[in-house]
Amino acid sequence: MKRILFIIAFVQVAFLAGAQEIKFSGVSSHSKVAVGEQFRITYSINSNASGFQSPDLRDFNVLSGPNQSSSVQIMNGAFAQTLSYYYILSAKKEGKYTIDPAVITIGNGRIQSNSIIVEVGKSSQKSNPAATSANPNPTQTQASTNTSDRIFIRAIVNKSSVFLGESVSVTYKLYSKYNQINFSDLKFPTFNGFYTEEIEMGKNDKLEVEEYNGSNWYTAELKRSLLFPQKSGRLEIPALEATCLVREKTQSGQNFFDQMFGGGYRDVSVKIKSQPHNLEVLAHPNNGKPADFNGAVGAFKVEASVDKDNIKSGDAITYKVEVSGNGNLKLLEAPKLDFPVEFEAYDPQLKDNIRASESGTNGTRTFEYLLIPRAGGKYKLGPFTYSFFSTSKKAYQTITLPSIDISVAKTVGDQVVTNRSGTGSSPKQLASDIKFIKLQTPDLKPIDSEPFFLSIPFYSLSALPPLALILLLVVRSRNADRSSNKSLYRQKEAGGMAQKRLKHAGELLKTNNKDSFYEEIFRALYGYLGDKLQIPQAQLSKEFVAEKLLIKSVPSADIKELERLLSTCEFARFAPGAELNMSKVYDDTRALITSMEKYLKA
Amino acid sequence: MKKQILLLITLFSAFQLLATPAQDNVIKASEAYKKNDFAQAILLYQQVLEESKEHAPEVYFNLGNAYYKVTDYPNAILNYERATKLAPADEDILFNLSLANQKIEDHIEPVPELFYIRWFKGIRNLGDQDVWAILFLVVFSAAFGMLMLYFQANSSSKKRLGFYSSLGLFVFSAFVLTLAFSMHLKQSNHNEAIVFSGSVSVKSSPVEAGTGLFVIHAGTKVKITDELGDWLRIRIADGNEGWILSSDLERI
Numbered sequence: 046m047k048r049i050l051f052i053i054a055f056v057q058v059a060f061l062a063g064a065q066e067i068k069f070s071g072v073s074s075h076s077k078v079a080v081g082e083q084f085r086i087t088y089s090i091n092s093n094a095s096g097f098q099s100p101d102l103r104d105f106n107v108l109s110g111p112n113q114s115s116s117v118q119i120m121n122g123a124f125a126q127t128l129s130y131y132y133i134l135s136a137k138k139e140g141k142y143t144i145d146p147a148v149i150t151i152g153n154g155r156i157q158s159n160s161i162i163v164e165v166g167k168s169s170q171k172s173n174p175a176a177t178s179a180n181p182n183p184t185q186t187q188a189s190t191n192t193s194d195r196i197f198i199r200a201i202v203n204k205s206s207v208f209l210g211e212s213v214s215v216t217y218k219l220y221s222k223y224n225q226i227n228f229s230d231l232k233f234p235t236f237n238g239f240y241t242e243e244i245e246m247g248k249n250d251k252l253e254v255e256e257y258n259g260s261n262w263y264t265a266e267l268k269r270s271l272l273f274p275q276k277s278g279r280l281e282i283p284a285l286e287a288t289c290l291v292r293e294k295t296q297s298g299q300n301f302f303d304q305m306f307g308g309g310y311r312d313v314s315v316k317i318k319s320q321p322h323n324l325e326v327l328a329h330p331n332n333g334k335p336a337d338f339n340g341a342v343g344a345f346k347v348e349a350s351v352d353k354d355n356i357k358s359g360d361a362i363t364y365k366v367e368v369s370g371n372g373n374l375k376l377l378e379a380p381k382l383d384f385p386v387e388f389e390a391y392d393p394q395l396k397d398n399i400r401a402s403e404s405g406t407n408g409t410r411t412f413e414y415l416l417i418p419r420a421g422g423k424y425k426l427g428p429f430t431y432s433f434f435s436t437s438k439k440a441y442q443t444i445t446l447p448s449i450d451i452s453v454a455k456t457v458g459d460q461v462v463t464n465r466s467g468t469g470s471s472p473k474q475l476a477s478d479i480k481f482i483k484l485q486t487p488d489l490k491p492i493d494s495e496p497f498f499l500s501i502p503f504y505s506l507s508a509l510p511p512l513a514l515i516l517l518l519v520v521r522s523r524n525a526d527r528s529s530n531k532s533l534y535r536q537k538e539a540g541g542m543a544q545k546r547l548k549h550a551g552e553l554l555k556t557n558n559k560d561s562f563y564e565e566i567f568r569a570l571y572g573y574l575g576d577k578l579q580i581p582q583a584q585l586s587k588e589f590v591a592e593k594l595l596i597k598s599v600p601s602a603d604i605k606e607l608e609r610l611l612s613t614c615e616f617a618r619f620a621p622g623a624e625l626n627m628s629k630v631y632d633d634t635r636a637l638i639t640s641m642e643k644y645l646k647a
Numbered sequence: 648m649k650k651q652i653l654l655l656i657t658l659f660s661a662f663q664l665l666a667t668p669a670q671d672n673v674i675k676a677s678e679a680y681k682k683n684d685f686a687q688a689i690l691l692y693q694q695v696l697e698e699s700k701e702h703a704p705e706v707y708f709n710l711g712n713a714y715y716k717v718t719d720y721p722n723a724i725l726n727y728e729r730a731t732k733l734a735p736a737d738e739d740i741l742f743n744l745s746l747a748n749q750k751i752e753d754h755i756e757p758v759p760e761l762f763y764i765r766w767f768k769g770i771r772n773l774g775d776q777d778v779w780a781i782l783f784l785v786v787f788s789a790a791f792g793m794l795m796l797y798f799q800a801n802s803s804s805k806k807r808l809g810f811y812s813s814l815g816l817f818v819f820s821a822f823v824l825t826l827a828f829s830m831h832l833k834q835s836n837h838n839e840a841i842v843f844s845g846s847v848s849v850k851s852s853p854v855e856a857g858t859g860l861f862v863i864h865a866g867t868k869v870k871i872t873d874e875l876g877d878w879l880r881i882r883i884a885d886g887n888e889g890w891i892l893s894s895d896l897e898r899i
Contacts, residue, residue, distance in 0.1 A: 479743040482680050482712050487703035489669050492696070496834070498780035498827050506784050510791030517795050 067092045069149055071100075071158040079166050080136050083108060083229065083314070088147045088158050089129040096150035097130050104142050105134040108229055133229060136165040195222040198267065198285055198319040203403065206325040209277050210342030210373045211436045212405035214244065216269045217285045217319055220262040224252055227290040229314065233268060234283035238276050240376055242401040244269040271401050273373050277328035284319045291315055329434050335443050337380065341433035343372010343405065349427065349446040357454045361417050364426055366393075366446070369409035372433070374399050379412045380431055385424045387453075391415040421455030532579050539576035539645075543569045543638050547631070554627055560618065562627060566634055567614040570607065573638060577645045587611055599644045606637050669699035673706060680713055688713040704734035708743070715747055721866040721897075723747045725841045728868065728899045732834055735772040751866030757884035771826045776834055779827035783820055790816030840881070840896040842867045849889035853878030860889045869896065 067090070074085040088097070099111055110132030117126050130147070144161040201216040219226070252263040267285065274280055293313050329338075345368050352363045364384075368377055379393040391414065399408035418424065427448035435442045497503055535542075546569035553562040571585050578593045591604050613630055676691035692710040696702055711726035727744035734740060748754075760768070774782075790813045797809030846864050850857030853875045863869070863883060872888070873880035879896065882888045 477746060479712055479715050479746050480739040482677060482709040483705040483739070484677055485705070486670060487673060487705035489667070489673070489695070489699075489701040489703050489706070492700045492702045496776050496780075496831065498776040498831050503780055503784070507787055510788045514791050514794055514798075517798065521798065 067151060067156065069094075069147075069156045069158045071144070071147060071161045073144075073161045073163055076162070077164045077166060078136050080139055083133055083135050084163070085131055085133050086144065086161055086163075087129055087131040088149075089127055090149055090151075090156075091125065091127050092151055093126060094128055094149045094151045094156075096148075096155075098148040100145045100147045102132065102134065102144065104138070104140075105136055107132055107134055109133040109227075136163070139165050139167060141165070196220070196226070196289070196291060196315055196317055198287065198317050200282060200285065200319040200322055202282060202322045202324065204324075206327065207274060208327050208342060208434065208436055208439075209275075209329055210273055210340055210376065210434070212242075212343075212373065213272050213274070213324060214269065214403040214405075215272060215282055215322070216403075217267045219265045219267055219287075219317075220255075220257055221252070221264070221291070222262065223291040223293075224263050225292050228287055229290060230286075230288035231267070232286040234285055236270070236272055236283065238280045239272040239274055240373075242271040242273070242375065242406060244271055244401050244403060269403070271403070271406065273376060274324065274326040277326045280324045280326050282322040282324055284321045286316070286318045288314060288316050329441075333441055335430070335432035335441055337430055337443075338432040338434070338441060339378050339380070341368070341372065341377050341431075342436060343370055343374070343433065344435055344437060345370035345372055345431075345433050345444075347431045347444045347446060349429065349449065351426065351449050351451065354449065354451050355454075356418065356451070357456045358418050358421050359456055361415055362451065364414040364416055364449075366412045366414075366429075366431070367409055368411075368431070371405045371407050372436075374406045374408060374410045377410050379414075380429065382414065382427075382429050384414070384416060384426060385418075387418055387420045387422065387424065388426075389417040389419055391417075418451070418453040421453050424451045424453065425449070426451060532576075535576040536579060539573050540638070540642050542576065543573035546572060547635055547638070550631060550634075554631055557627075559627065563614045563617040563630075566630060567611070567618070569638075570611060570614075570634065573641075574607075577641075594641075597644060599641055603637060603640050603644075606633065607641075610634055610637065667699070667701075669695045669701045672699070673709075676713075677709065680709065680716075683716075685713045685716045689717070702729075702733070704730045704737060704740070707733065708737070708740050711740075711743065711747070715743065715750075718750075720747050720750045721841055721843050724751070724866050724868070725897055725899060728839070728841065732899065733775065735775055735830070735833075748866070752864035753867040755867065755884045758886045767826075767829075771829050771833075774826075774830070776827050776830040779823055779830055783823040783827055786816055786820040786823055790820055837898045838871045839899045840869055840871055840879075841899065842869060842891075842895060843897050844895040847891055847895045849881070849887075849891050851889060853880070853890040857890060861887055868899075871896075871898075 069088065069090040071086060071088045074087075075082075078084045097111065097113075111130045112132075113128070113130055115126065115128045136142075141162065141164045144163065146157040146160050148155055148157055150156075197220055199218050199220060201218060202213060203215075204211075204213045207213050246266055246269055252265050254261050255264045256262075257264075267287070272282070290312050293311050329342075348367045348369075350365050350367070352365070353360075354362075356362055364382075366380060366382075368374065375397070379395070382390075384390045393412040393414045396411040396413065397408070399406050399410065416426075425448040427446050429446045430443050431446060432441055432443040434440075546565055550562055550565040550569065553565055574580070574590050574594075575582060575585055578590065578597070580589070580593065587608055591608065594604050594607070595601075610630065610633060617630075672691045672695045676688045676695075679685075679687040679691060689710065692706055692713065695706055696710075707726045707730035711723045711730060714720070714723035714726060724744065724747045727740055727747060730740045731737065731744065771779075793809045793813035793816060795809070797806050797813060800806045800809055842863050842865055844865060846862055848859035848862050851860050852858075867883065869881040869883050869891070871879050872882050874893075875890075877893050878890045879893050880888065881891050881896075
């Protein structure tokens, strides 16, 4: 670019050398442009100047500028200096625009340039981006077809297959046969599915020469990134796109100046793009995955420490876990540590000292857990474990952090607080897990075994109580039968029984045993009637018997006779002195029983 | 002769001491579980159930635990459900079942039951059907005992005691018999099932083209209310109904 300006400056110097008058002029590369088309405006002054004031360019997109360049030429003893400022612009809208003059300070005075008129037409679909390149020289507008062979971008990826979380570096490098390149548009890709870390590059803008595919190229690194895949599968590392201006030598010089300075040049806008790459991302193996693994990948050393190990309750201590090494340090999550429940634990703070390089991120990440013990005593912090996936061994590794003893002294205030809180606390629930298996030997039964309920034994057992009741009732009724049979029997035998008693009374009559005689007569009568009429002994009375006899249609004469005999017996028993005809009573009783037997037989 | 008898006696006692293969497997499985070898424990418990065809609530419970530990929650729930079916009053089983139910995708709000049904089920689940059957026999016999007292007693106060207490005991025995029947139905019916397919669309009709009404996921318990070929009509805890292929389910 400098060269172009140099030429312009030289042309101006050549024509205006004699005049030596100061001229500040503005020129546009195109007087007519299309919307979106790039063009350049240049302000040049042939003197030493400063304080360039930009014109109002609100109607245009300023793609680059103001850029400054200067050239000094000594020719035929004359000294010529040119200073120029240029912008690369693109038009926003159609129309005719007048760009106001720019102002520059020379010595004590200020000088204005001319205004520039630009006509903006409709954007032309046909226009080749390479052809509409920003070119200050109106004679050179066509790009050569082989430009893209002479300039390209390579994306260099250092691995083709990585594990999840393993770093991969990608470098976008420009290879060019041209040693002068201006980037007008550089689209850096976005890496989807990756965590990206930029690798800082040296501030070296110079092009380096490198041999590639058998020839020498000017090369420059455009971007260097470290990528950490966040999902497994096939991920794409996208291409980098750029539009740049290169200066191409024309085959034949057309005018004097071209030939004089080694041929003609033209500036060509080229769109270049690197090839996209595919990266195979492998998931971490499932077998042997430690429970505390949370995505750390690389090679790490882990250490734990505390700042104090002898404190008072209520004072804070810091438990520090320092992970150092090479790997996805920036993505490391704080390990979940189970501190004793008496310790109030706060979310850990992160401290990083991490550098990104092509081999991955190196350094340390420190997790600081602030802990405040709430009760005195001796406690152990840990042991804890920290697991990561080792990319070199392709296996999980677990580092055990040894336990650290902490002794906490009780403070007075602490006691007051616990006393105020009341009746102590129930054990804190730490986690929930299922109840352990039952270890007693089970009482195994065949799966198809029938339950007891509704089985034959069940039915038989439930039939037992009703059967027992029925049995009881049967026995009872049979007993009742037997007792009623007895009274029938007695009814049948009543006559005989009475005869027996009378016989006994006859014997008593012979021995003249009065008391026993009357008693026997009395018993013979009542016994006979009681059995015959089925009257219980207790209910026997003269009146009742008479009533019953009447029902049985015994003649009243017999009833009267009965009543007389009973009265006689009673009288004789309670008045022993009375003289009565014992044999008459005996005979009458015999006669009465015989008489009644006729009626009572049925 | 003496020797032969001795041999017979030793053989007999040896048989007594030797556990059955199923018991042996249960002991081995528990050992494997203690060593966190859950896959081996599952294998051994399954052998008891499938090859020896023997079961006990403890076997289902321990198998459920092993499945829980390998995060196979549908199988864990299935076995816990089978365990509660045999031992409805065991609180450990209910506890683990509720934990396993928290791990699955569906958390269906059940339709609240009327309070007396809840009470009835609460009482019923205190024992299995045989417990209720034995209690029934005891109460039933006592009722008849009191009836006998009524018939045999001489004094009217004893008769009254016999009459009223037998009446009360008869009512009680009827209640216990109801509990036994209810438990019997619950224990011998296989109309509940666990979903085993990861995600199932429940259809409005028993055809593949039926409208999908709602989606249930593995581990959810459903009640089977009807059957048509390969299709089962199911109801979930919130009362929603639909048709599902029988291959998506495993009956409890």
